[in-house]
Amino acid sequence: xxxxxxxxxxxxxxxxxxxxxxxxxxxxxxxxxxxxxxxxxxxxxxxxxxxxxxxxxxxxxxxxxxxxxxxxxxxxxxxxxxxxxxxxxxxxxxxxxxxxxxxxxxxxx
Amino acid sequence: xxxxxxxxxxxxxxxxxxxxxxxxxxxxxxxxxxxxxxxxxxxxxxxxxxxxxxxxxxxxxxxxxxxxxxxxxxxxxxxxxxxxxxxxxxxxxxxxxxxxxxxxxxxxxxxxxxx
Numbered sequence: 690x691x692x693x694x695x696x697x698x699x700x701x702x703x704x705x706x707x708x709x710x711x712x713x714x715x716x717x718x719x720x721x722x723x724x725x726x727x728x729x730x731x732x733x734x735x736x737x738x739x740x741x742x743x744x745x746x747x748x749x750x751x752x753x754x755x756x757x758x759x760x761x762x763x764x765x766x767x768x769x770x771x772x773x774x775x776x777x778x779x780x781x782x783x784x785x786x787x788x789x790x791x792x793x794x795x796x797x798x
Numbered sequence: 799x800x801x802x803x804x805x806x807x808x809x810x811x812x813x814x815x816x817x818x819x820x821x822x823x824x825x826x827x828x829x830x831x832x833x834x835x836x837x838x839x840x841x842x843x844x845x846x847x848x849x850x851x852x853x854x855x856x857x858x859x860x861x862x863x864x865x866x867x868x869x870x871x872x873x874x875x876x877x878x879x880x881x882x883x884x885x886x887x888x889x890x891x892x893x894x895x896x897x898x899x900x901x902x903x904x905x906x907x908x909x910x911x912x913x
Contacts (some may be wrong), residue, residue: 722900730906732889734903739900784846790839790840
């Protein structure tokens with residue numbers, strides 16, 4: 690089966706850096722995703738990692754370690770608009786994609 | 799349209815009624831996913847199609863839930879004898895055959911309320 694764990698809530702300050710961790714167990718692995726979801730809206734794609742290492746995309750970076758079943762999303766230069774839920778998701782061997790419960794990130798001015 | 803379209807955007811029904819939720823994916827996308835999301839939770843996997851066939855329906859909660867995709871494009875999620883616990887936002891997402899970026903494109907969801 691598949692299982693994904695991430696913290697329920699985090700708080701950070703505008704302009705700072707925050708790291709959101711995700712651990713997973715899966716039968717087969719075809720990639721790990723991070724999505725952002727603002728309240729009342731659909732999730733929007735942030736990143737996709739299939740190989741180990743760090744992928745950087747502007748203020749957002751995502752890291753993957755397949756051997757440890759671990760990923761993190763790093764957000765730099767936090768802005769108030771980054772207040773949202775961040776969803777970690779994993780694609781298993783058959784491309785079934787399972788989401789974690791999400792991490793609600795609160796940004797303080 | 800260019801994106802994933804879901805209808806209706808809102809549906810209010812009474813306990814015991816039958817409902818259908820429709821998803822029109824991006825043209826050419828062969829993979830289509832249905833999720834259910836309750837307030838404060840992540841999307842819960844229901845079913846996944848590759849083309850016309852259900853590749854994995856292990857997330858359907860019970861036999862009141864059924865989904866079809868007869869021509870490999872539009873999909874309909876059908877819920878019989880609705881219960882109050884079925885109230886949630888039902889999300890549909892599609893992805894391209896190559897899936898080189900791994901991105902799922904989500905619709906805006908159908909909010910189902912069972913009274």
